[in-house]
Amino acid sequence: MDLYDQAKKRLLQKGQSLRDFASGSLYYGFHRAKGGWTYREWAPNATAMHLIGDFNGWDRSAHPMTQLEDGDWELFVPGEMPHGSLVKVQVTANGRDFDRIPLYANRVVQDPTTGAFDAVIWAPKRAYRWHDKEFLRKKTTPPLVYECHIGMATEEEGIGSYAQFTKNILPRIQKEGYNTIQLMAIMEHPYYGSFGYQVSNFFAASSKYGTPEELKKLIDTAHSMGITVLLDLIHSHAVRNTSEGINCFDGTEYQFFHAGAKGDHPAWGTKLFDYGKDRVLHFLLSNIRYWMEEYHFDGFRFDGVTSMLYHHHGLGVAFDSYDKYFSMDTDVDAVTYLQLANQLIHEIDPAALTVAEDMSGMPGTALPVRDGGLGFDYRLSMGVPDFWINTLKTQRDEQWDMGRMWYELTTRRPKEKNIGYCESHDQALVGDKTIIFWLADQEMYWHMDKASQSIVIDRAIALHKMIRLVSFSLAGEGYLNFMGNEFGHPEWIDFPREGNNWSYKYARRQWSLADNGLLRYGDLLAFDTAMLGTLSGNRIFGRPAQLCLLDQDRKLLCYQKGNYLFICNFHPTQGQNAQFDLPAAGTYTQVLSTDDVRFGGFDELCGPAPQTATQGENNTLQWVLPPRTAVVLRKKGGR
Incomplete structure (x- = not known):
């Protein structure tokens, strides 16, 4: 708490709020100005910078930037930079020149032929007109979260779009009874198969699914349906790519990240932020404000919180004593950042929702900062899916331990709210199995039609419903499900890669399996809908x-x-x-x-x-x- 107080005193000028401080996107990047455009960057190690793009014929000498104080650079471009113009910035540092994507680029696209990435001047003549002024998410409404991946939310073997999701999937989510969606893989990422967890451009909504306006319409439409929209926020690490990411933007590895081995995640192969640097805090906090104000997100699910909280990133550590939570292994700078982030979010929108993905069980994660906590509204009940998968993998039905089940579903930190779930996208990925696959395995391919008889499928259908019911009612003060899991989607998730010949066959969701009336997937969907409809509005959550x-x-x-x-x-x-x-x-x-x-x-x-x-x-x-x-x-x- 002392470090948190010191950080606020250090970062904020007299009378300034965290929201005032988190204004990077209003200063840096491209902004219309009288008679032209102003472009600014932060690159403290650069010795020269030049803006290049199709607007100036990619002339590397036509638009030099001027160095200001504190590592900032500025350029005024007279006249018009047409909407849709492709741009990059040439950075000179350490005696050499290299091209980079502007740090605050709000749109980045990939050339389908060369695979190269470019920033885009995105300035449509008509700004998106929002219609969600009356939308208010009541703080007392327990979140029923539907995890969504826009690209996968299609039956076609390809990448789905924002527009398709708005038209086809939002009404389904509303009908099923979920009141919150968590949008995954929205922040721009170069490798589709990373599930969006290797972010390259923090202020750009992924162009893989459409335009910024189409994402705004998706969120606006969700709000009109009474659906809260969360962004899966990746501030735990960044892609190590330099040409299309923020790594080595100014020629140094330590501009945003720790130097040396400390800056490399040993398991993920990504770069790790240095939360002890004020300019890194400014960048990340500005990123939060940007997504809330520009896209009207109602909150965030923070990914990789365990990795942030500990220098060992939770790898190979069993959190079986309190000494492991509060020790030299705790990254106190990350703790301070998470406190600042939650304070900022609730300063912008007191009704905002924040969820921590932390498998360590750090005490105080979902307690207010004023009480010494990290400030999250909820934490994910990550031990519950582990319990179910371990039970299904290692025990026969007659060995199931009712006492252990009760303990795992009801034991949690005092006064901290949890999002309960029995499986999420993690269990649906290749290398793991969903609950329905653990229960039915290959029988799903032969006996899921209603005319078929199979004791294996009968067991799977029965236990799938029971596991969901007890998890829904006991495991938290909210509930989460990954799209398709509610009806036992038969396939794992396998994104296009060299090993599967770049196929999209397993990177999609087939709702038609639940809709055609001939298969038992529809029975599971009907139960999930009835469960939510019967229990969600009846004060189940929050009751002991x-x-x-x-x-x-x-x-x-x-x-x-x-x-x-x-x-x-x-x-x-x-x-x-x-x-x-x-x-x-x-x-x-x-x-x-x-x-x-x-x-x-x-x-x-x-x-x-x-x-x-x-x-x-x-x-x-x-x-x-x-x-x-x-x-x-x-x-x-x-x-």
């Missing part, structure tokens, strides 16, 4: 979970949240009569069943089992469940 019954031998797990009872029978072969004391007297009615025929079940609950249960003489409840079935009951008169 009260354990009612845990029976390891019979594989029963029953618990209460608010006015809802969750009764789960994980036994693989035996029906069970769940009997337990009611947490509150009243009449309880079934509102959701994983065994509903609409969801690919067998409707056995519609037989002898009662549809309404009332507390008995000893205030107990009984409910009969078939194997691998869960039900949700609601107390009469409750929400």
